[in-house]
Every structure is written in C-alpha cells, then in structure tokens.
Amino acid sequence: MMSEQIDKRKAEHIQLCLTDQVEGKLITSGMERVKLIHNALPEIDFDQIDTGSSFLTKQQIKTPFLISSMTGGAEQADQINRHLAIAAEERGWIFALGSTRALIENESYRQSFQVRKYAPSIPVIANLGAVQLNYGFTIDQCKQIMELTEADALVLHLNTIQEVVQTNGDTNFSALLPKIEALCTAMDLPIGVKEVGWGIDGQTAYQLSQVGIQFIDIAGAGGTSWSQVEKLRSQDPVKRLAAEAFVDWGIPTVDSLLAVKEQVSNRSIIASGGMKTGVDAAKAIALGADHVGFARSILKEATTSVEAVLEVMQVREMELKMAMFGLGVASLAELRQTERIILT
Amino acid sequence: MMSEQIDKRKAEHIQLCLTDQVEGKLITSGMERVKLIHNALPEIDFDQIDTGSSFLTKQQIKTPFLISSMTGGAEQADQINRHLAIAAEERGWIFALGSTRALIENESYRQSFQVRKYAPSIPVIANLGAVQLNYGFTIDQCKQIMELTEADALVLHLNTIQEVVQTNGDTNFSALLPKIEALCTAMDLPIGVKEVGWGIDGQTAYQLSQVGIQFIDIAGAGGTSWSQVEKLRSQDPVKRLAAEAFVDWGIPTVDSLLAVKEQVSNRSIIASGGMKTGVDAAKAIALGADHVGFARSILKEATTSVEAVLEVMQVREMELKMAMFGLGVASLAELRQTERIILT
Amino acid sequence: MMSEQIDKRKAEHIQLCLTDQVEGKLITSGMERVKLIHNALPEIDFDQIDTGSSFLTKQQIKTPFLISSMTGGAEQADQINRHLAIAAEERGWIFALGSTRALIENESYRQSFQVRKYAPSIPVIANLGAVQLNYGFTIDQCKQIMELTEADALVLHLNTIQEVVQTNGDTNFSALLPKIEALCTAMDLPIGVKEVGWGIDGQTAYQLSQVGIQFIDIAGAGGTSWSQVEKLRSQDPVKRLAAEAFVDWGIPTVDSLLAVKEQVSNRSIIASGGMKTGVDAAKAIALGADHVGFARSILKEATTSVEAVLEVMQVREMELKMAMFGLGVASLAELRQTERIILT
Amino acid sequence: MMSEQIDKRKAEHIQLCLTDQVEGKLITSGMERVKLIHNALPEIDFDQIDTGSSFLTKQQIKTPFLISSMTGGAEQADQINRHLAIAAEERGWIFALGSTRALIENESYRQSFQVRKYAPSIPVIANLGAVQLNYGFTIDQCKQIMELTEADALVLHLNTIQEVVQTNGDTNFSALLPKIEALCTAMDLPIGVKEVGWGIDGQTAYQLSQVGIQFIDIAGAGGTSWSQVEKLRSQDPVKRLAAEAFVDWGIPTVDSLLAVKEQVSNRSIIASGGMKTGVDAAKAIALGADHVGFARSILKEATTSVEAVLEVMQVREMELKMAMFGLGVASLAELRQTERIILT
Ligand SMILES: Cc1cc2nc3c(=O)[nH]c(=O)nc-3n(C[C@H](O)[C@H](O)[C@H](O)COP(=O)(O)O)c2cc1C
Ligand SMILES: Cc1cc2nc3c(=O)[nH]c(=O)nc-3n(C[C@H](O)[C@H](O)[C@H](O)COP(=O)(O)O)c2cc1C
Ligand SMILES: Cc1cc2nc3c(=O)[nH]c(=O)nc-3n(C[C@H](O)[C@H](O)[C@H](O)COP(=O)(O)O)c2cc1C
Ligand SMILES: Cc1cc2nc3c(=O)[nH]c(=O)nc-3n(C[C@H](O)[C@H](O)[C@H](O)COP(=O)(O)O)c2cc1C
Numbered sequence A, B, C, D: 001m002m003s004e005q006i007d008k009r010k011a012e013h014i015q016l017c018l019t020d021q022v023e024g025k026l027i028t029s030g031m032e033r034v035k036l037i038h039n040a041l042p043e044i045d046f047d048q049i050d051t052g053s054s055f056l057t058k059q060q061i062k063t064p065f066l067i068s069s070m071t072g073g074a075e076q077a078d079q080i081n082r083h084l085a086i087a088a089e090e091r092g093w094i095f096a097l098g099s100t101r102a103l104i105e106n107e108s109y110r111q112s113f114q115v116r117k118y119a120p121s122i123p124v125i126a127n128l129g130a131v132q133l134n135y136g137f138t139i140d141q142c143k144q145i146m147e148l149t150e151a152d153a154l155v156l157h158l159n160t161i162q163e164v165v166q167t168n169g170d171t172n173f174s175a176l177l178p179k180i181e182a183l184c185t186a187m188d189l190p191i192g193v194k195e196v197g198w199g200i201d202g203q204t205a206y207q208l209s210q211v212g213i214q215f216i217d218i219a220g221a222g223g224t225s226w227s228q229v230e231k232l233r234s235q236d237p238v239k240r241l242a243a244e245a246f247v248d249w250g251i252p253t254v255d256s257l258l259a260v261k262e263q264v265s266n267r268s269i270i271a272s273g274g275m276k277t278g279v280d281a282a283k284a285i286a287l288g289a290d291h292v293g294f295a296r297s298i299l300k301e302a303t304t305s306v307e308a309v310l311e312v313m314q315v316r317e318m319e320l321k322m323a324m325f326g327l328g329v330a331s332l333a334e335l336r337q338t339e340r341i342i343l344t
Helices: A003-017 A077-091 A101-105 A107-113 A130-134 A139-149 A160-165 A176-186 A202-210 A226-233 A237-244 A253-263 A278-286 A296-304 A306-327 A332-337 B003-017 B077-091 B101-105 B107-113 B130-134 B139-149 B160-165 B176-186 B202-210 B226-233 B237-244 B253-263 B278-286 B296-304 B306-327 B332-337 C003-017 C077-091 C101-105 C107-113 C130-134 C139-149 C160-165 C176-186 C202-210 C226-233 C237-244 C253-263 C278-286 C296-304 C306-327 C332-337 D003-017 D077-091 D101-105 D107-113 D130-134 D139-149 D160-165 D176-186 D202-210 D226-233 D237-244 D253-263 D278-286 D296-304 D306-327 D332-337
Strands: A034-036 A053-055 A059-061 A065-067 A094-099 A124-129 A153-157 A191-194 A215-217 A268-272 A291-294 A341-343 B034-036 B053-055 B059-061 B065-067 B094-099 B124-129 B153-157 B191-194 B215-217 B268-272 B291-294 B341-343 C034-036 C053-055 C059-061 C065-067 C094-099 C124-129 C153-157 C191-194 C215-217 C268-272 C291-294 C341-343 D034-036 D053-055 D059-061 D065-067 D094-099 D124-129 D153-157 D191-194 D215-217 D268-272 D291-294 D341-343
Touching (some): A003 A101, A003 A226, A034 A278, A034 A306, A065 A306, A101 A107, A130 A153, A160 A226, A160 A237, A226 A237, A278 A291, A278 A306, A306 D160, B003 B101, B003 B226, B034 B306, B065 B077, B077 B094, B101 B107, B130 B153, B130 B176, B139 B153, B153 B215, B176 B202, B253 B278, B268 B278, B278 B332, B306 B332, C003 C101, C065 C306, C124 C130, C130 C153, C139 C153, C139 C176, C153 C215, C160 C226, C160 C237, C176 C191, C202 C215, C226 C237, C237 D306, C253 C278, C278 C306, C296 C306, C306 C332, D065 D306, D077 D296, D101 D107, D130 D176, D160 D237, D176 D191, D226 D237, D253 D268, D253 D278, D268 D278, D278 D291, D278 D332, D296 D306
Parallel strands (some): A094 A124, A215 A268, B153 B191, C191 C215, D094 D124, D124 D153, D191 D215, D215 D268
Antiparallel strands (some): A034 A341, A053 A059, B034 B341, B053 B059, D034 D341
C-alpha cells in the first residue's frame, strides 16, 4: 500500500473519531453493570492516596493509565503525538503509539513516532498490525521499529473486522500464532497484543500467553467501533451496508476483562475500550486490570494542546482517587483486593 | 374464490409490505438476545471462508440463504419473481415461490411462477396453503403444480390467524395432519411446512416430521405480522380491531428455532421471520438452522431490479462471512459447531 | 350522605373515566408478562370454537365475559345501563350493575337499576360497598335490592383507598368479615366480593371463601386507578397530593389472579382490572379465571349506543376466539387446560 | 475556615438544592423495587391508625418522621429553621439541625440553631462533620453545641466525596473511629452517625455500633447528590469535571437499609436519601427502619412558611396512613411485622 494512502486514511480516522458517529450502538463496555460499594468511613487521608503503578515490573509510573494506540504517520500525527507525549511524561502515563508500520515504509513519517525526546522516563509502546506478519513484515523490521522509536515494548493489534471493511484491507489472518511466537522469541523487548474495540476472549488470551506474549490489552466493545469508522470511509456500497450490522459486535470490555483475567494470571492486563472516567478505571482495576487505556475519549484534547491533555489526565486521576477514597483504599494494591464490588 | 380477487389481494399484500406498518410490535425475533463471542485471533483467511451449503442433500448451493415465499399470480408478480430468480441463480440462493394456488385456478397466472428458465440450477420451492387440502385441493393438483413450476420441493404454509382476519378466509384447519401425511406419501418430491410469521413449536414440528415432512421453515414472530397486513386490508370493523390485538402474537424466531431443533433432529430446518442481516443468519445457523430465509427485507429490491436484489444478497453474504470471520470459522459446518454463542 | 351528592359524584366518575387521566401509572395488569404459545397446526375449525360458559353453575351464557360494575343512579346512568343491558342480553355477557346503594336511598334512582326488562336471560349482578355494612346498611335492605333489581347475585366491593381520598368517604373497614358472613348466610342468592382496581390477595380470598362468598372478582391493578379518579375530584389539597403516591398501588391483575387461584379452588373467579382485549381474556382464563370483566374499556361505548357496545363486545369475542384458534383449543374447558402458556 | 465563607457556602447550598440539578442520575433510592401487597379487607378503621413512635426510647412522638439535617448559620437559615421547628413541634416530627459547627466559630450564628423555644417537646438533633474531629474540634466544643442548642442528640455526618469536591474541603478521614469512640464515651447524650446521600454499608454500621454510636441515619443514594451540589459551586475545572463521574455513586437507600439492618440490630435506624412520599416511608419501615428522614423534598416549603411545611408534613402523614390502611396495619409495630412486601 502506498504511504500516501496510509496518510489519507489516518487523517480520516482522526477526523471521524472526533465525531460521535463512530461509537458502537446497542452495546456498552458493561461498566454500568459494575457497582462499587461506597465506604462512608474510609479511615484514610485523601492526600495519602497513592496511584503509583509499574509497567511490566520495570518502570515505576505515577498512574495506572495508558494512552491507547492512536496515531503516527499522518500530517496531524506529529502534533498529536507531541502533545500526548509531553503530557504523559508530566503526569506519568504510559504512552502507546499508533501503528508504526508507516515508519518503515516511509522515512518522512519517522518524526511523528519519535517521541522519546519528549517522554524520557515513561513507558512507550510501539504498535503494529499482527496481520502484517502475514504480509511480509519481518522480525528485522520490528527490531528497526524498536530502535527508531526507542520504545519499551511492542504491541500487535488484532483487527479482523476492520480489515474486511477497509478498502484493500489485509484479511489473511491464518496461522498468525506461530509467527507471533517467533517474534516473541526473537525480540529482546516485551511483546503484547491488543484488539481495537471488539475485545479478546479468555481462550485467545491463554493461547497468546503460551507463545510468549507479555501483556494483553483487551480493547473491548462499548467504545469506538472500527466497523463504524471504516463504514463511514468506505466507497463500496456492499461493505458499507454490511458494516452497519457490526455496530453492536464484540465482547463488552467488562466481559472480556473477566474472561482474560480468569485464563491468564501471570501476564499484565490492560483494560480498555469505552473507558470514560477514572471511576470506570477503578472498576476495571478492582476487577483485575493492571492498567487502563483511553483512546477516543482523549483524542479531542490531543489535537488541541498539551494543556488540554494535561487537564483531561488530571480529571481521570482525580476521578480514580475519588473512587479509591469512596472505597477506602489507599493504593492500587488495595483496590485490587477490594470486596466492595458487585457485578449485576 | 375468484382469481381476480386473489390478484387484487396479492397486489395489496405487496403494496402494504413495502411499508413498515406491517411489522409486528412489542415482539422481536429474539436475535438481539443471542450474542456471538468475537474471536480476535481467528487463524483463518477471510478469502477462504466457504458458505457453501446443500438443500435436502441433493443440490449444492453457494449460500445457506433462501428467498422466502412471497408472490406469484398478481400483476407485479411476474417481474418480482423474474428479478428474484435471476439473482438467486447468480448468487446461489434457494428460491421459494409465493402460493402457487392461483396457478391451478387461472392459466393466465402460470407465467409468473415459471421461473425455472431463469434459475436452472438452484433449488426452487413451490408453495401452497395447507388449509387448501380441506377445501378441495387434490394431490393431483399438487402434482400439477410441481410439473408446471419444475420446482424441487413443495412447502405448505400454515397461517391460521391470517385466514381469520382475511375476508372470506379459509378457516377450517381441522384434521389436516392425515391429509398432509397422504400428500407426503403420494408425492415423489420432498414436502415441507412453513408458518408465515408466528412460528412453529417443537411439538407441532415433531408431529409433522412423523407424517413425512422433509423440511420445516419456522417463519417465527418478530418480522412481518400477517394480522397487521390483513388488518390494513380489511373492511370489517370487528376484524380490523380484533387483529390489532395480535400485533405481538407468535413465537419469536429464536424460541421457535430452539424448540424445533430440540424435537426434530433429522429434518432440514429453515430459520426465518424477521431476519434482517447476515449476522442474524450466522446466529440462526449457530443455533442449529440449516438455512435462513428472508421475505419482506428483500421485497423492495425485488420490485426494483435484478441489480438491486443482487446488491442486497451480496450484503447478506458479506455480513455472514464477516460474522464467520469474527468467530473464526471457515465453513458452515464449523459455524454449526461453534461454542462462541450465548443466549440471554 | 345526600342522594344529590351521590348523583354528582357518579356523574363526575363517568366524566373522568372517559379520559385517560384515571389510568394507573408505573404499574400494569401484568398481562404483557404472560405469553401464549402459538400452535401453527390447531387441527380445529374456527367456526366450531365454542366460548360458551356458565355463571355459578346456574345460567348458560354465550361468553365468559362480564361488564364490570359501573353505574346506576346518576343522570346518565339510565341510558348507560340500558345500552349495556340490551347489548349484554344479545351477546350473552354477564351484566354487573354499579353500586345499588342509591336505589335504597332514593326512589327516583330505581329505574336505572331495573334492567331486567332489557336483559331477561343473562346473569345480572347487583353491587354494594361492603363497608356500608358498617354504616347501617341492613340485610333487609340487601334483600330489597335483590328484589328491585331482580339480580341473580350480589357483589360487595372493597375499596379502602378510594374511600380515604373521597370527600366524606366511609373509612371504617373494621370487623367486616363477620358481617359478610352473616349476609351470606341470610341471603338466598350467591354473594361475591370484588375490589375496584387494587386486587385481592390469596389470603383474603381464602378468608372470604370461608365465610360463604361464592365468587371473587379480583379487579386488580393496571387499569383504572380509583385514587387517581378521586384525586381529580378532591378539593382537599392534602388528599389530592397524597393520592398521587398511590398511582402505582395495588396487586397487578395477573399476580392477584394467580394468588387467588392458588388459595381458592372451588369458587368462581372473575379476572378484571385493566383487561383490554380478548387476548388478555384468553390469558386470564388459561391462568384459571372463570370469567373476565371489563369496566372502563367499555364505558365510552356505553355512553354512545347499543350498537357501539355490540361492536366492542364482538371485537372482544373475536379476539378471544382468535386466541383460542391460535392455541388450538375449541372450548373454554380446553383453554383452561392448555400448557401453551409462559409467565415471565 | 472563615465564617463568612461558611455563610456563603450554606446560602449556595440552599439555592442549588431548590433546583433539580442536584439530584443523582442513573441511580435511584431503590424504593421502586419494593412492592407492598395490597390488603383489600384490612379489618381496621382508618381513623384508628396510629403512627406514634419513640426516639431512642425516650421521647414519644406522633410520627416516625424526621426533618434531615439541612441548615443553620446562613442568612436564610434563621427563617428556615424557625419554619421547620414550629411545624415539627405541631406535627410531632423529629428535627435535625444542619451542621452546628458555625455555632462555635461565630457567635452571630447562634440564633438560627436555637430552635428549642419553638420546639419544646420534640426530639432535636445537633449535627457535626465527623471529619472535624481530625481538624481540632474538641469534645468540649461538642458539649458546648449541646448546651447551646438544647438538642437531645448529636449526629456526626460522613461526607468524604463532598469534602473532596468542595474548595478547601477537609479530606483527612484517617483514624476517625477511635475519636468517635472517645466522643461517645465522653458525652451524656446519644451520638449518631449519618451519611449525606451515599449510604452506609453493613460493615461500617457494625463498626460504628461497636464504638458506642446509638443511631444510624443511612442517607443513601438516589436523592440529593452532594457531588452534584459541589460541582455546581466549584471554580476548579478538574474537580468540576471529576465530580460529574459521581452522579451515580453511592449505595441506594434500600440496599443500604437492608445491609445496615442485617448487621446492626439493637441501634435505631433512620432511613433517608431520596425519600419522596409516605409510601416510601411505609416501605422503609416495613424493611426495618425506625424512622424516615426527608431533606431536599421539604426544603422549598421550609423557605416559604410554617403553613407550607405543615401541608407537606400532612401529605407525608396521610400517605403513610393510607399505605398502612392499604396493608391492613394499625400501628408502626404491625407495619414492621408485615409480610406484605416483596423486593424485586
Ligand atoms: C483515532 C484513532 C486511531 C487509532 N489507531 C490505532 C492504531 O493505529 N493501532 C491500534 O492498535 N489501535 C488504534 N486505535 C484503537 C485504540 O487503540 C483503541 O483500542 C480503541 O479505539 C478502543 O478504545 P476507545 O473506546 O477508548 O476509543 C485507534 C483509535 C482511534 C480513536
Ligand atoms: C409480500 C409477501 C407475500 C407473502 N406471500 C406468502 C405466500 O404466498 N405464501 C407463504 O407461505 N408465505 C408468504 N409470505 C410470508 C413469508 O414467506 C414469511 O414467512 C413472512 O413474511 C416472515 O418473514 P419476514 O419477517 O422475513 O417477512 C409473504 C410475505 C410477504 C412479505
Ligand atoms: C365509571 C366507573 C364506575 C364504577 N363504579 C363502580 C361501582 O359503583 N362499584 C364497583 O364495585 N366498582 C365500580 N367501578 C370499578 C370497576 O368495576 C372495576 O373494578 C375497575 O374499574 C377496574 O376495571 P377496569 O380497569 O377495567 O376499569 C367503576 C368503574 C368505572 C370505570
Ligand atoms: C440544603 C441542604 C443542606 C444540607 N446540609 C447538611 C448538613 O449541614 N449536615 C448534614 O449532615 N447533612 C446535610 N444535608 C444532607 C441531608 O441531611 C440528607 O442526608 C441528604 O440531602 C439526602 O437526603 P435527601 O435525598 O432527602 O435530600 C443537607 C441537605 C440539603 C438539601
């Protein structure tokens, strides 16, 4: 695929994701089914609440939050990634880059992915479509991505339905597991897997954990729907109409999280997909997530300014701390142990 | 009944079914209660997905789809059936004709039912109201229908509530089972039974299977409501008002499908009634259906052109393939085996 | 209470009940929770369906339907009762008069209650507030009512909440049971009890059956709300506001019917309260009711003409027969035995 | 904190609470899940129904109702508290003052808290934020409050989430339990604890009962939301946005009541939070509450006149009596024993 096309596609993705047309319908993250039980007498000091977390046992960060993979490559990407990286460094969030495939295909795109200069201390995650391993993308190219981005980890995204709707999408997802295994073996840095909004089930998570995957970002249903995004871009009437039938497709984030947690105990789990608030984050962590990712709900601010991103980050952090205060837990470790949770 | 009346009635059926007033209310097919569990790592190639199916072990077709019985006889019927037959032949769908009773009663109606010239290879199904067996329709006339239509099978429709509301409807449904048995014995070709939108329960399906019925089209509730259709046509104020109370009558398609599947294991089952998408079809097949039928949701295109029908067919096929991709199954046999399904 | 006041009150009741403001809110009869399971192959002839029924083992009537107690005494009552009585006679419905207390208190009101001339063959039921037994109403006066109305039975209504909201309502409901017992013993004709829209529970029904009550009309919640009716009439701001809190009060008709049926097996049970159609009636009978009553849903027609009442009666009958046809039952006895029913 | 600030804050609280913006969203008290089962034959006289109750075994009052803590200190408070106290005395309600902290901090505020002159006979409850015990408030000051207010009891409020959102809120809630214990030991009068609209769980209630707390006012979720109130006042954009995520926070009143009742059997329990009617009150008492509190739903009348308060009180009392009549119980003791209750 020509890089220009990628460029145009990514620009369109951003434009469309700034509207509400891309939300899934008749499906939710399931977070409204999770109730946290208020503790009126927490016996803690709000100011002592610690949201400190670590990513893959290596890096200590101030929050359990992650900016989910969004962009890189497109014209606007430069600015967006700079805003996000600077803010993430300041607030102590993990920063996941958008698909870094363009990085290899076109040198002019490098700059937008090279955020290490703005974010020297936080974990940075590079991103690649897993299916590319079936389309000639090599382990050496993956290594090159890691060098160019100075990222701490690489996450492979799984996005079957999106690829089908997308014009010229790459839809041969056969026999990827052995290739993922080979990649995990060959790379020095941790490899993770993520969905893009339809969730990962327990069995798939288990299989991935068996081939060397270090972390799993469930990216469940209930937030951005990538069949909706691609429907809005598509020129093909058949795909456009067919995509509509997938507006409620996918495993709700809560269900995916519970299923993955049950099957995979010694891998890092990132809950994402339709996460809107720090209260959602508290619920996800109480249900077993290690980290919580936000994509579209932080996009508008990312296109605006570092300050805008900082504010939305502070709001999410404040919400998380307030939820912890309301539960009477002073650390994420305690939050993970809380019994003050009901799933209806 | 005079043929002219049938003609008028059928024309009105088509006109009314092109509007949304004929949908059941406060009842759904139940497909929204069926959730398919996304498989993020399908390990298959989208292009290798095979939706090939066979009808009554005899004919191999490209899809598991059926155009449910709609018309024949009426003025527009000629054109509608031609559009449908040509498209069905091209895409490999089963084509069920509307009631072929008019065929016997009036020679001038024959042409609209003679679609074999447009559809040489696909299964074609002739249609007759089962109740006609109580009103003088003979086995010989049934044989004549099969000869004139060159159909592969005959389906008898059960439509009690419709007949009551319809002016001069045939409402003596007593002792039909022995007559159906006699017909099954006498005919060389397979006989099936269908409802028209109120579903078939397990016990009835079992009884039918015991007297020689080869396939059952459940035609459940949740789509077109034939009490609504006839209400809109009726001149009788009592029937018009009474019909309204049946707007939510019937067994939802999902419930009917499950019940029939449980009672009848060695007969072909067609799921229909309110089927809107290929995702609905995937659910029905995963629940045990052999084929999936669409009536009203394809009618508008049928009145338009072959191309319009082809497009809607391609959309349904694309949706089915996408759902299979999303589940990670490469054939209908695998789809039938999937455990990635939840009924809430 | 002066008769003029009763007159005015009854006129207001009728006027208000012709509007929709008097329906309960946030509560339903529960009939939408009852599903009848369609039988596609009923093996019966619609024209042979028999809805014949008998009231208190004595009278044979054409339907299981009852016009619930509504009026008498008020100016309009004369006309209303004439319309209802003539139509009930023609269609074979039971006719229950409104409260016959006025009959005793004022001779000029007699005529409106004397419907026997219009309805020589059907069961006619006289009506009295049970609480009147605490306010000086004697057994002799009850006998006088029976003579003047030539009624076949007397039904006592229980209407606590209405009496509270009503200006000068009679609210001493203490120790009524012994008085009801005495009445049952003294009277030659069968005595029944009804509510007015809040339902009767199983235990109360049992107690009533033990003191000689022959039939119970549950008059459950989900239809007319008598706290709403009296709220709209009241001049007292405290009662007006308090009444509003009872807009969802009462036992839904379905729940009341099931409870009474469980506790009382050898008494006639009338299901009423929010009954809208013959399908509702079919559900009630399948759940165990002997008869089904309609009040407000037939009032408008009652104020119009005999023809209007006849039409609505025919609609209810047609709906019942259609539901029986859809179930495949040819008599009420079979309807009572049907297993084609689900309560959700 | 300067008293002027408190003054302004309290005035704003009142103004905001006169609008509907401060109600919680997507959460209810749960009272709609509680159904009372109508008793058509209560065998009691409405006029004999007795709602008499006692507070902490000491005072006999005419109702089980309480005016929940609202105000004192602010300019309007004088008038509001006078209206409430006079009316409470007349109708026999318990009267809880708003936070009496201002009383100590500024002598000019005393008058509004000194309602004993208007309410000589009813129980009066003084109020203080429990967290103040961590900010220098002494037992002696508590004693001073009791002397100045001539109150019968002191209730400590727990309001974590409110304090976080409030500008300069006191958010060190660590180790309060020992301080509460010390206070209970030192004071001659009974000490209670209340929330402000997020409810108290069973375990917390148990802990409080173990350190000497005499009564617990659950103040559950479903009514006034104090994160909404403070959000509307806040100048801090981060807190303002974060507060919004707590609009559905808290334990619904019904769930809190059941949980506390289960854990704490020998303490007085006040049900409050979103109580709207005397029917709600009847439900709460049938579920085990000793008293029932109303705050915001009585505020508008409190700002108007004694007469307005008296009317709303009479409406609540009428509703309670009607509910008791509908259940067939003649006293609160009987209401507490009723089995005519279903929780869905
Ligand atoms: C504008 C935009 C671009 C995205 N690009 C990528 C991408 O390149 N790689 C990827 O793995 N996911 C991508 N995603 C998906 C997100 O990482 C995330 O999984 C998904 O949007 C669900 O999260 P949300 O509901 O918070 O938006 C993108 C999302 C958005 C909104
Ligand atoms: C215009 C129209 C005509 C129909 N005519 C017949 C018919 O002649 N015979 C028959 O068995 N069913 C007939 N049907 C019923 C359909 O075959 C089908 O069972 C029913 O419409 C439910 O499917 P749907 O919800 O997809 O419309 C007709 C349906 C439509 C919309
Ligand atoms: C206008 C009107 C007058 C009524 N008057 C009486 C009456 O006098 N005695 C009585 O027992 N019930 C009376 N009722 C109550 C009905 O008999 C019936 O129980 C109640 O309305 C619930 O049925 P519905 O929902 O079908 O209206 C009256 C109802 C209406 C609508
Ligand atoms: C205007 C207003 C002021 C309040 N002030 C106090 C207070 O000073 N102390 C306190 O404990 N609760 C206070 N509350 C909370 C109430 O006591 C009550 O717990 C809460 O509003 C929930 O009840 P509701 O839903 O009936 O309003 C106040 C409530 C209102 C509406």
